[in-house]
Amino acid sequence: MLELDKRSYMLFDGDCGICTWFADIAMQMxxxxxxxxxxxxxxxxxxxxxxxxxxxxxGRKLRVISQKGTLRSGAFAVNYFLSxxxxxxxxxxxxxxxxxxxxxxxxxxELVARNRRHLSRWMGMKACLPQK
Numbered sequence: 001m002l003e004l005d006k007r008s009y010m011l012f013d014g015d016c017g018i019c020t021w022f023a024d025i026a027m028q029m030x031x032x033x034x035x036x037x038x039x040x041x042x043x044x045x046x047x048x049x050x051x052x053x054x055x056x057x058x059g060r061k062l063r064v065i066s067q068k069g070t071l072r073s074g075a076f077a078v079n080y081f082l083s084x085x086x087x088x089x090x091x092x093x094x095x096x097x098x099x100x101x102x103x104x105x106x107x108x109x110e111l112v113a114r115n116r117r118h119l120s121r122w123m124g125m126k127a128c129l130p131q132k
Contacts, residue, residue, distance in 0.1 A: 002047050002065065007036050009065045010081060011048070011058045014039025017125025018116045019062070026081060034084050035064075061113055075102075075109040 002009060010026065013019040020039075027037050040048070040058035048054065051071045053063055064077040072080045079095065082088035095102045112119065120126060 002043070003036075004065065004067050004069060006067075007034055008067050008080075009043075009063075010035045010037045010077065011040040011043060011063045011065070012037070013059050013116075014041050015126075016116055017120035018112070018123065021123075021125060029085055030081075032084070035081065074113065075106045078109065079105075 010023070012023045014023075023037050023039075026035070030037065040055055040063070045055050048058070048063075048065070051065050051069065053071065057063065057073075061074040062077045064072045064080050066072070066080065079092045083092045095105055
């Protein structure tokens with residue numbers, strides 16, 4: 001069962017090289033242990049259904065379930081994570097104060113997410129498995 005009373009959950013695609021690479025960076029940053037950073041494949045699907053998501057959803061975008069049970073996806077999940085750490089929280093504040101910058105971030109996230117299989121291969125990482 002998800003232990004939201006202790007930490008938020010960051011669920012990433014453990015079958016994707018670029019996703020795993022970013023998750024490793026996040027684990028190094030998370031010295032205060034605000035997050036459980038887990039491949040979604042390790043979390044039983046019935047445990048995430050109450051938050052309105054399933055494994056297929058997690059396979060498309062990064063998902064964060066906060067300690068309060070709020071779901072964030074994609075660029076907003078990245079921002080939620082980064083907002084817990086200085087100086088990154090300043091960048092996140094700037095993104096939200098300048099909506100055009102936030103839009104650019106969202107577009108870049110979508111571009112990377114849609115092309116992560118190719119990016120992983122190009123970077124010499126484990127290529128993402130096809131979606132079921």
